[in-house]
Amino acid sequence: MKTVRDVATKAGVSVGTVSKVLSNNPTVKPALRDRVLTAVADLGYKPNMAARALRTNRLNILGLVVPDISNPFFAQLAKNIEAEAAQQAHMVMLANSDDDPVVEVRQIEGLLAQMPKGLIVVGSVDQSKVSIQTEVPIVSVDRRYGDYKLISADHEAGSALVAEHLFQLGHRRIAYISGPQSTEVGRLRRKGFCDRLQQLAQADATMKFQIVEGHFDYASGEDIGRRLLSERAELSPTAIAAASDQQAIGALRVARDLGIDVPTDLSIVGFDDITLANLVVPRLTSVSQNTAEIARMAVRTLLSEKPMPTEDQFVETILCARGSSGAVAIK
Amino acid sequence: MKTVRDVATKAGVSVGTVSKVLSNNPTVKPALRDRVLTAVADLGYKPNMAARALRTNRLNILGLVVPDISNPFFAQLAKNIEAEAAQQAHMVMLANSDDDPVVEVRQIEGLLAQMPKGLIVVGSVDQSKVSIQTEVPIVSVDRRYGDYKLISADHEAGSALVAEHLFQLGHRRIAYISGPQSTEVGRLRRKGFCDRLQQLAQADATMKFQIVEGHFDYASGEDIGRRLLSERAELSPTAIAAASDQQAIGALRVARDLGIDVPTDLSIVGFDDITLANLVVPRLTSVSQNTAEIARMAVRTLLSEKPMPTEDQFVETILCARGSSGAVAIK
DNA sequence: CTGAAAGCGCTTACAG
DNA sequence: CTGAAAGCGCTTACAG
Numbered sequence: 048m049k050t051v052r053d054v055a056t057k058a059g060v061s062v063g064t065v066s067k068v069l070s071n072n073p074t075v076k077p078a079l080r081d082r083v084l085t086a087v088a089d090l091g092y093k094p095n096m097a098a099r100a101l102r103t104n105r106l107n108i109l110g111l112v113v114p115d116i117s118n119p120f121f122a123q124l125a126k127n128i129e130a131e132a133a134q135q136a137h138m139v140m141l142a143n144s145d146d147d148p149v150v151e152v153r154q155i156e157g158l159l160a161q162m163p164k165g166l167i168v169v170g171s172v173d174q175s176k177v178s179i180q181t182e183v184p185i186v187s188v189d190r191r192y193g194d195y196k197l198i199s200a201d202h203e204a205g206s207a208l209v210a211e212h213l214f215q216l217g218h219r220r221i222a223y224i225s226g227p228q229s230t231e232v233g234r235l236r237r238k239g240f241c242d243r244l245q246q247l248a249q250a251d252a253t254m255k256f257q258i259v260e261g262h263f264d265y266a267s268g269e270d271i272g273r274r275l276l277s278e279r280a281e282l283s284p285t286a287i288a289a290a291s292d293q294q295a296i297g298a299l300r301v302a303r304d305l306g307i308d309v310p311t312d313l314s315i316v317g318f319d320d321i322t323l324a325n326l327v328v329p330r331l332t333s334v335s336q337n338t339a340e341i342a343r344m345a346v347r348t349l350l351s352e353k354p355m356p357t358e359d360q361f362v363e364t365i366l367c368a369r370g371s372s373g374a375v376a377i378k
Numbered sequence: 379m380k381t382v383r384d385v386a387t388k389a390g391v392s393v394g395t396v397s398k399v400l401s402n403n404p405t406v407k408p409a410l411r412d413r414v415l416t417a418v419a420d421l422g423y424k425p426n427m428a429a430r431a432l433r434t435n436r437l438n439i440l441g442l443v444v445p446d447i448s449n450p451f452f453a454q455l456a457k458n459i460e461a462e463a464a465q466q467a468h469m470v471m472l473a474n475s476d477d478d479p480v481v482e483v484r485q486i487e488g489l490l491a492q493m494p495k496g497l498i499v500v501g502s503v504d505q506s507k508v509s510i511q512t513e514v515p516i517v518s519v520d521r522r523y524g525d526y527k528l529i530s531a532d533h534e535a536g537s538a539l540v541a542e543h544l545f546q547l548g549h550r551r552i553a554y555i556s557g558p559q560s561t562e563v564g565r566l567r568r569k570g571f572c573d574r575l576q577q578l579a580q581a582d583a584t585m586k587f588q589i590v591e592g593h594f595d596y597a598s599g600e601d602i603g604r605r606l607l608s609e610r611a612e613l614s615p616t617a618i619a620a621a622s623d624q625q626a627i628g629a630l631r632v633a634r635d636l637g638i639d640v641p642t643d644l645s646i647v648g649f650d651d652i653t654l655a656n657l658v659v660p661r662l663t664s665v666s667q668n669t670a671e672i673a674r675m676a677v678r679t680l681l682s683e684k685p686m687p688t689e690d691q692f693v694e695t696i697l698c699a700r701g702s703s704g705a706v707a708i709k
Numbered sequence: 710c711t712g713a714a715a716g717c718g719c720t721t722a723c724a725g
Numbered sequence: 726c727t728g729a730a731a732g733c734g735c736t737t738a739c740a741g
Contacts, residue, residue, distance in 0.1 A: 097431035098734035122453040141472040429718035
């Protein structure tokens with residue numbers, strides 16, 4: 048492996064000068080600078096990151112902790128974070144917390160030991176007090192981690208869009224499958240949906256609205272969907288809004304099993320707009336999070352020179368209306 | 379940040395001794411050892427990885443390059459690799475190549491600059507000659523990268539299982555949607571399927587078999603599926619085997635659009651057994667790759683003291699028969 | 710504008 | 726069995 052010393056010898060300068068050229072220190076004369084750059088190219092010199100880190104106390108690395116990378120939403124997020132980091136010449140270290148706070152702490156410490164420039168944490172199940180002591184800047188993304196500032200989609204506003212959508216389509220018997228209320232996302236999405244629906248329906252006595260709490264996964268959507276749709280027809284909802292696409296797809300599956308036509312007899316709306324949402328039959332109406340923008344904000348926040356933000360940041364969402372939602376059937 | 383020096387002072391020993399205790403060097407007397415360990419605990423000492431790397435020329439890191447982490451199969455693989463690496467106290471650096479050989483090389487070099495213990499590369503589009511010069515051990519997983527040894531599912535044997543499955547169900551008009559023949563995986567899966575089918579059908583004059591080459595994605599399955607199923611009924615296949623689940627699900631979607639019942643009128647089989655395979659309607663018969671085992675082998679191969687293997691390693695696959703395949707309809 | 714030198718925190722022969 | 730010392734490759738005040 049070539050070192051600065053090799054480059055210095057070849058270019059006939061001191062190692063200090065080589066280092067300055069490499070760090071774009073403008074005090075180096077163009078002539079010397081060119082000689083150094085030539086030597087670097089000739090030798091195929093690659094700086095030793097560990098040595099640099101030892102001096103500067105910081106590696107060109109970003110740490111990323113997600114509950115589960117095989118969750119398509121987190122995978123999408125990870126992809127965008129990696130792309131944004133790569134653009135800024137940073138690598139990404141990935142860790143899964145398995146949604147387990149104990150594993151999560153261990154992973155964060157493991158990541159911190161690598162001296163990253165910053166840490167992006169998608170929190171596991173809500174945790175009130177976390178105490179990581181470090182100077183490494185940390186942001187939480189999508190799901191809050193400890194007291195760190197959050198960058199996420201505007202879940203509340205997004206859910207409000209769904210409420211509006213269904214109400215405008217004429218639905219008055221609506222069920223909401225929520226996420227776990229122990230999670231902030233679960234609470235925000237539910238709140239956004241309920242508040243707006245209440246507001247819209249306040250003068251409407253025909254409104255029937257129920258909420259069932261579940262997990263964010265497929266199985267939960269299937270379970271709850273089955274319960275909701277097994278009631279007598281005149282009581283069962285004409286629309287189901289779910290707190291996640293996975294739940295919505297689970298519900299979609301049950302509807303098909305029960306011979307209920309979507310969207311003729313039942314509208315279903317999800318949240319997250321995962322790839323799959325556009326592939327199921329019928330295509331799922333969903334709320335799209337701008338993961339690219341979230342990723343960009345997270346990476347830039349960590350790598351910017353400016354002090355860490357003191358407020359949470361929210362990214363706008365978009366309702367993608369597709370085949371799974373339609374006007375309520377006339378009876 | 380605490381250093382070995384702090385620990386040494388506190389324990390009343392030299393830094394060398396601290397280092398030996400930390401590396402489990404057995405020549406340290408239990409008494410000293412305990413004192414050091416106590417000091418480490420009291421101080422909350424965490425070794426500086428960069429310093430260690432600078433000396434040992436190697437960090438407890440594994441690099442992973444995948445074409446696209448948002449591909450569910452690679453996400454699953456990444457998850458298993460991360461879990462296995464974590465067990466062995468290693469972190470994973472993730473990079474996406476976007477299936478672009480140029481990006482791929484850049485990512486690999488970026489990863490190499492971090493001095494990982496090893497690199498796992500899921501190759502992008504096939505590349506004959508790659509020339510990375512490094513002493514860092516490299517394996518390719520799933521899709522071969524350069525001349526590096528491959529660890530992957532036994533694609534050929536897995537595809538042969540599908541051929542047997544369909545033949546035994548009585549299908550004699552079979553279409554195979556292959557992957558790109560520019561890829562090794564595409565070739566192997568196709569070969570495994572064709573060879574076994576030919577072997578089974580050699581005495582059977584009623585056999586009609588066609589192959590259409592596509593990409594591994596949903597859209598390709600939809601396109602090709604539409605073409606295959608638009609023929610006159612007596613010519614169109616009674617079974618479609620696809621080289622990927624995504625293709626198969628695309629075909630499934632088309633079948634539904636065209637009002638063709640699966641599995642009554644048409645059997646569809648995929649490959650990879652992604653999570654989604656078990657969620658579509660009907661559930662997709664598929665070949666399951668043991669990603670956990672593949673991940674384990676890859677990580678262990680890289681971290682083992684033994685020299686790198688000189689042969690490719692294949693992991694057995696399992697056929698998961700589900701609702702999308704059934705006996706051919708009696709006409 | 711350039712160079713010589715110190716030092717980041719660790720590991721590892723080498724003495725003793 | 727333990728310690729003193731060198732050195733990994735780099736950056737950064739400090740002189741000049």
